[in-house]
Amino acid sequence: MATTPGKTNAAVPAQPVTAITVLAPALGWLIPGAGHLIQRRWVRGSLLMASIVLMFTFGMLMQGHVYRPNGGDILDILGFIGDLGAGGLYVVALAKDWGREAISHATADYGTKYIIVAGLLNFISVADAYHIAIGKKP
Amino acid sequence: MNLSHFSAAVLFSIFASVVFGITQRNTVYEQVRYGLYCFAMFVGGVFVAGWVMWLLRR
Numbered sequence: 001m002a003t004t005p006g007k008t009n010a011a012v013p014a015q016p017v018t019a020i021t022v023l024a025p026a027l028g029w030l031i032p033g034a035g036h037l038i039q040r041r042w043v044r045g046s047l048l049m050a051s052i053v054l055m056f057t058f059g060m061l062m063q064g065h066v067y068r069p070n071g072g073d074i075l076d077i078l079g080f081i082g083d084l085g086a087g088g089l090y091v092v093a094l095a096k097d098w099g100r101e102a103i104s105h106a107t108a109d110y111g112t113k114y115i116i117v118a119g120l121l122n123f124i125s126v127a128d129a130y131h132i133a134i135g136k137k138p
Numbered sequence: 139m140n141l142s143h144f145s146a147a148v149l150f151s152i153f154a155s156v157v158f159g160i161t162q163r164n165t166v167y168e169q170v171r172y173g174l175y176c177f178a179m180f181v182g183g184v185f186v187a188g189w190v191m192w193l194l195r196r
Binding site: 047050051052054058061063106107113114118121125127128137 | 140141143146149150152153156158160161164
């Protein structure tokens with residue numbers, strides 16, 4: 001079988017599992033930005049934390065809807081997955097029973113999207129913290 | 139809290155651009171540049187979408 005020049009068939013070696021490769025993403029999910037802070041990326045971690053926490057907070061202040069675990073409409077399920085990304089913020093919102101109101105005006109709709117996107121941005125932040133932990137990113 | 143559509147979009151753009159800039163590039167210079175690029179694209183997209191809707195309404 002012909003091989004493409006410049007490409008090898010050698011498998012990429014698996015990254016060793018260390019405490020930081022597990023702790024950084026887990027902590028980053030629970031507290032947005034903490035995965036970077038624990039790896040001494042102070043500025044990056046602080047900016048990520050501020051952006052995600054403020055976005056989630058603005059979403060709540062705009063009376064956004066917080067999706068609960070559900071097995072109904074596909075958009076509700078996707079909303080739940082997005083919200084779940086916010087980690088500790090989502091857990092607090094559930095514990096305090098925030099975001100139960102129906103979306104009755106345009107600002108509440110913006111707020112709902114803010115909350116979902118805050119969670120999705122935190123997923124990206126978690127992946128970035130993992131990449132730093134395995135040395136893929138400086 | 140009651141934000142206008144535009145102010146909500148600008149606020150959204152700021153937060154998303156900061157996260158995109160930090161996570162999608164490696165050096166500080168590239169991060170700042172990419173963050174500003176994302177912000178410009180977000181806000182530019184708002185204006186383009188606004189004008190498209192204005193044209194459709196006519």
